[in-house]
Amino acid sequence: KAGVTQTPRYLIKTRGQQVTLSCSPISGHRSVSWYQQTPGQGLQFLFEYFSETQRNKGNFPGRFSGRQFSNSRSEMNVSTLELGDSALYLCASRVTQNDEQFFGPGTRLTVL
């Protein structure tokens, strides 16, 4: 069974731009969560989607948003990029919200 896939793997943007990251969960998984990983703040929860609805949200500004499609694929969007948004963005999927999460390899975003 294929694992969680994230595209692109690497991305370079400049301040003020916006970016969209994509996550394809494991087949049959309906929940997708997003995490931000930085050297300074560590791993922080962004949000979780289940059946196309946002179920949980972390403490991030409104510039960070996401959505989930009917096939469970998810995208997250960051608008008006700041230098501090440079991070590894990890996506995790699971069958339901009560199951173990499986992580993808992440998208490395660099903001110049």
Next chain:
Amino acid sequence: AQSVTQLDSQVPVFEEAPVELRCNYSSSVSVYLFWYVQYPNQGLQLLLKYLSGSTLVKGINGFEAEFNKSQTSFHLRKPSVHISDTAEYFCAVSRSGSARQLTFGSGTQLTVLP
């Protein structure tokens, strides 16, 4: 809310020696506990988890952890490490009854020396 403290940011150890990575948590409710490993340029892989039952949990790659409720700890151990165990290890917690949102510790870099 829950929080996790990983007491050591870096742990160097020689190959074939035992290792313990320490994790303490804080929570006002019952919790689930997890250890994840992250190799360079990769995502997180679950090593083991404690949901309920036996406090000694065995995971993959020869790792085990013991849940100690009175000391609010969940330390990770391996009796004999290999070079390939070099990676960053994260302890995580979520409230029990639901494994929705994980709160992670700051991570411990384990470096196995030849």
